[in-house]
Structures are given as structure tokens and as C-alpha cells.
Amino acid sequence: MFDKILRYVESVEKEAIPQLSVNCVILGFHEKALHVVVNRISLDSVHLMVLPGGYVYQKEDLVVAMERIVKESTGLEKILFKQFAVFGKASRSFNREFTKSRVFKSKADKGVLDWFSKRFVSVCYLALVDYSKIELRPTQFMDGAQWLPVNKLKELAMDHSDIVKSACESLRKEMPYTPIASNLLPSKFTLPELQALVESILGRQIDRPNFRRKILKTGMITKIGSDTSNKRRPADLYAFKHGRKTSLIEEYRFGF
């Protein structure tokens, strides 16, 4: 069991930059809450919750590695992303996860222990995707990715919980400058939906009439029809004027 993984890891390592990894905080918006894609690694009865990530191949651009990793987990290409942090403490390895587990203790051979003790520097990206367009894919040695709401996030392995926190911080900071939301919503949406998204990113409530006034004045969205609705009074439908973005460009300024 461990042998198989170890052989796989070692074969990948040969073509990759050693001790360097990419981790992706893939964020989507669902039921009025930000969600993040988390993978579960199962080794016998031990389960590690980790962010999607991996090595960077020698002949692969860093960004291409990131896009490959996002595609592996979500199937999506041409996503909006941002490099927001690098985690690189000297003590940064899976060693703690390894040694605190009895299963690892008993069954592990030296090779696995070595790999789990290896120091990694991780370049972290956040990726914003349309929740409704995703079909999560199990990847090799991962028994299924899943969406978890970021605010009620369980403990992830190593420092991956910190990475998610840092990603949300970064998103919140970027918010006032960019039409970020266009990548987290379906192409057609209502103002209340957009407001719920902005509120969940900023982490605070916004007065509804004021939100409407401000967001419309930026000129970043256009009304494209009515209705769709389900409950109560039908809401107007809007779309971002320039569609989805794949890079963060300062175009509009607004602050809440």
C-alpha cells in the first residue's frame, strides 16, 4: 500500500523541482457562503485533509503547474487566479501528521517516513471558480475532492488551514479594486445574490439600498432582464459588462 504511493511519488520527484510545491485555494460560492475545495488522502485508516497541490515539473512554468492542479480537481481551465502567499518555514513538513498517527508508526517504512519529513516550500494560489460548473474529480491517491464552507472549516493537515485563512484575507483586500465576483457567480445573477457574495467576502453586512446604488454606479454590471425568480418579488437579472476575467486588473474603484 505505502510502497505503491512511494514509488509514484519518487517517479514524479525525478522530473520535478525538489522541495517546492504549489497549493491551490479553490474558492466557489454556494448557498450564501464561500466554499473551498479540499482533498482527502487516505492511507489505510488514516485520512489527511489537504488542499489540492503538487510538484512543479522541471519543464513546466509555475503558473502552468497551478493550472494543471486546478484542472485535476475541478476540470476547469482559464480560471481567475492570484498568487497570494508563500509558506516556507524550515519546519514545514508532514512530519507531525506522520508521527502522531499510530497507523503510520506501525506500518511505515523508512522511505515513507523520509518523504513525510521532507521540508517543502509551498507557493500558494487562490482560484475563483463558478461553483455550479464544477464536477469534483477524484485524483490519484485522493479519494474524492469536496467542497467545504470556509467559515466552518475543520482542521486541515499541516498548515493548510492557515493557507485558507490567508487566501480569504487576500481576497478581502482585493475586493474593492476588482470585479472578482464575476468569476464566483453564474453569468446571470441578481443583485441580492451579488450582495450576498460581497458580504461573505468582506465578512460584514451591507445596507441593501446603498449596495445597489454603489454597485450600479461603478458601471461594471448591466441589467439584462427580469425574473428567473423562485420566491417572492422577481429580481432583475444582471451580467458583468466585460464577462469573466482571467487576470486581476484594476478597472473599477468602489469601497464599502
Add this chain to the structure above:
Amino acid sequence: MFDKILRYVESVEKEAIPQLSVNCVILGFHEKALHVVVNRISLDSVHLMVLPGGYVYQKEDLVVAMERIVKESTGLEKILFKQFAVFGKASRSFNREFTKSRVFKSKADKGVLDWFSKRFVSVCYLALVDYSKIELRPTQFMDGAQWLPVNKLKELAMDHSDIVKSACESLRKEMPYTPIASNLLPSKFTLPELQALVESILGRQIDRPNFRRKILKTGMITKIGSDTSNKRRPADLYAFKHGRKTSLIEEYRFGF
């Protein structure tokens, strides 16, 4: 000549994370312009202009490596810094600098060529320092660091010019949220001095009376006396209320 360098590099490499480097964009403010610290590597008659940088040792935190590099070039500790980008294209090496130079072509042995062809992923930090407190130090194999104004920057080696540009972009974005300036100015300064700094970061002029009004309303600075002056009407002296910062915390909000 090359042998000596090669032996040095190889000895460092053994204790360091391979193919990973840290580069620092050390910024200071002088004569109404942002300046950046640049090192000159001389190998025979070939001169490379590069940003201060280096390896990360296996037992060294990433941030500690960055601080070590800044200290090597400027002598300063406890500086304000920010990780702002990672440069990691697959083609990223000094190979071009190597092959385009006749001196390298004729004299180089295989070891040097190999090192210069090695792909590096560089984690980039910007560091904000008080220009007046710096004494630039020559480091090993570097014949002297120097301050260069960022807007009339000559071509640096590899992609280091792009790194500087990216750093300035990042600084401009951070500006409205943080008392950044406190680390780029002497502890006592006049409002016109502060304004010149802010203008050089934002890259545009600001109305003087309006600047005064806004900056005072944030409450981040206090008047601590008069005069010092040199020319014309003496200006009031100010200091940042909470001194210098070593981390970027959102405390004040203002936008120009």
C-alpha cells in the same frame, strides 16, 4: 577566477534548497524619487546587474533568508517587508546572460555553464528602508551595491527589471491601506516630504491642501515641532504616531 565562484556556489548549494532563490527589492526614498538597491556581479569584464538575492538554507525559514539577504546588503534588521510575487517560468535562468557574453563563451568551463543554466524559482520580497540609515556593503563576489532610481532603471539581468516593476505595482496597491511611508522616511519629516513620497509611489500629483487635510484626518501622524527647514517658509515637523512598523497591518483607511 570562475573556479573560486563555482566552488563557493557549490558549497552553499549543498546546504540549501535547490533551484529556489529569494530576491529582495529594497526600496528607499531619496531626492523625491524611489530608489532600489542593485548589486553588480563582476566576472572578469562581464558585469551583471542583479537584485540582492540568494539561496534558502535547509534549516532556515524563508523569511529569515530574506532578512539575511537584506542585512547583507544594507546592514538593516527589522525592516518592513512583503512577499509580493513569485517568478517561476520554466525558462528562468541566467543562461541568456551567459551565452550572449563573449567572455563567458571563451573562458567558461562546464561547471559554470551548468550553474548559469539552472532553472530557478524566485520568491520575491519588497523591503522598505530609510535611505538615510543605509550604508551599502559589498558582499562576496559583489563589487558593491548601489542605489538606483526606479524610474530610470537600466536593464537588469534576467527578469530582475520585471521584478522591480512588479514590486512598485504592489507598493502602489498597498499604499491606501497602510502607513507604509513611515518606513521610507526619517522619523521626523514635513508634510511636503511625505506628500512627495506618496506622489512618487502613486505616480501622480496630489493637491497640496487636500493632501494635508486627508492625511491629518487619518490621525496617523502628529505634529512634533516646527522648522528644521532650509529654504523659504519653515514647515511643521511630523512623526508617525506609532513609529515604524515591521508588518503591514490595515489600520488606517484613506484613498487619494
Add this chain to the structure above:
DNA sequence: TAAAATTTGAGTCATTTTGACTCAAAACTA
């Protein structure tokens, strides 16, 4: 030595933006 020029500090004012509201319309509920 007085007038001019330069730099800094202080103030005005119309316009815009903001934040906290109310109110009505359109649907569903019961």
C-alpha cells in the same frame, strides 16, 4: 532695503458621496 518670488499653512465652497432611513411594488402564504 524694499519688492518679488517661493514655499507652507489655513480656509472657502459647490458638488459628490455616504449612511441611515422610509416606502411601495411584486410575489407568495394562509
Add this chain to the structure above:
DNA sequence: TAGTTTTGAGTCAAAATGACTCAAATTTTA
């Protein structure tokens, strides 16, 4: 049909903004 919920539209006082003018303090120059 009355009540509830959700969305869209509007009001209004206070604050912020941008474009100004003007006076004070100093040096320059004539």
C-alpha cells in the same frame, strides 16, 4: 383578501471630495 417576504426606488442630513483662494514666513533679487 390580508399578511409576509423580498426587491426596487427614493429621501435627507452629514461627511468627504476636488478645485480653489489667500495669507504667513522665509529667501532671492533688484
